[in-house]
Amino acid sequence: MRNGKTALVTGAGGFIGHHLIKYLIGQGYVVRGADIKHPEYEETAADEFAIADLRVPEQCLRVTKGIDEVYHLAADMGGIGYISAFHAGITLNNTLINVHTLQAARHHGVKRFMFSSSACVYPQYLQKDPDVVPLREEDAFPADPEEGYGLEKLYTEKLCQYFTEDWNFATRVVRFHNVYGPLGTYDGGREKAPAALSRKIASLHDGDELMIWGDGRQTRSFMYVDDCVEGIHRIMRSDYSAPLNLGTDELVTVDELVDIIAEIAGKSVKKCHDTSKPQGVRGRNSDNSRLRTVLGWEPKTSLRQGLIPTYRWIEQRVAAELGFSGIAAE
Structure with a gap:
């Protein structure tokens, strides 16, 4: 049953946007998707899909017309190697968009209007230890964000604040911490760590060597995409x-992430570390205290629970590409 509300999801050809459209339709919205490309791995569920280059003002005006809520x-963007x-x-494109x-x-x-920001806005001086203190929203200032991508995200957060304060335009800002799941980019250079490692392990035989970027002791937290899209709607x-x-x-180390994926795959791997590759900050974790206070909710899917369908989907893609099947029973 539709609720009469209209929503625009920009980035609808991408990973989170594609999943969000399905979630919003389940909530009764009439949904328009907009992106410079169609989804790569599955047909969109959007009621309408507009191909648009949102760096161009006229195209932004076209896709936002007649819309109640914008999920921007x-x-x-991409993984640490890309950004x-x-x-x-990246800074120019995202500023214009x-x-x-x-x-x-x-x-x-x-x-x-909801703006999708990133944990990359947090100061690098707070993320130099793998045993990192979870990052609170107020920790973003004094600022020292990730160069380029993180700096632009932080600027747009402030722009949203000014639109709300000066013009009473209702905005919401969500800072994503490492979202993963099926139907996401897993190769080509823009993939994040869970997808990249899943692809590599799916391509290996039992006992093969696995190359890991960095020393493997850097730490992160990861959020499953189903929790992400529910959280987006709750925040909106x-x-x-x-x-x-x-x-x-x-919080897990990258080496621990490898161990979880390898166990799901039913394979043993020999870890080999390349410290010449980009590895980002040494540690990053989310402090969910304010999220729990505001929403009375937080993501609940454990990393291993979310990695099972993620790895299986990537494993099937890799097997089809390489022409072999090494799929282990769960």
Whole structure:
């Protein structure tokens, strides 16, 4: 049963946007997706899908017209190797996308606008130890974000704040902490660690050597995509306009992440570390205290629980590409 509300999901050809559209339709929305490309691995569930380059103001005006709520996920982004290598292009593209989409949404009188930010906004000086203290929302200042991608995200968070304070335009800001799951990018250079490691392990035979970026002791927390899209909608429906972390606080080293994936795969691997490769900050974890206070909710899917369907999906893709089947029973 549709509820009469219209939603725009930008970045609808991407991983989180594709899953979010399915979730919103399940909640009764009429959904328009917009992206520069269609989803790669599955047909969109959107009621309407607009191919649009959101760096162009006129195209932002076109896709935001007649919309109640904008879930703005469109971004030039990728894993640590990608965002470390292309500061100028990423910053320019995302500045144009975010400023023009935000302005177009206000022009059309959109009721609520959600901006997808990132844990990359947090200061690098707080993330130099693998045994990191979980990051609180207020820790973003004094600022020292990830160059390029993180700096632009932090700027747009403030722009959303100013739109709300000066023009009473309702905005929400969500800071994602490492989202993973099926139907996400798993090769090509833009993939995140869970997908990259799943692809590598799926390509190996039992006992083979696995190359890991960094020394394997860097730490992260990871959030399953089903929790992510539920959290996005809960934050949008809340009355809280300041930035909120959306992630889990289950901290693991990259080596421990490898061990979990290898166990799911039913394979043993020999870890080999390449410390010349980008590895990002030494440690990053989400403090969910404010999320629990605001929503009375937080992501609940454990890392191993979420990695099972994630690995299985990637394993099937890799097996089809390589022409072999080494799928282990769970």
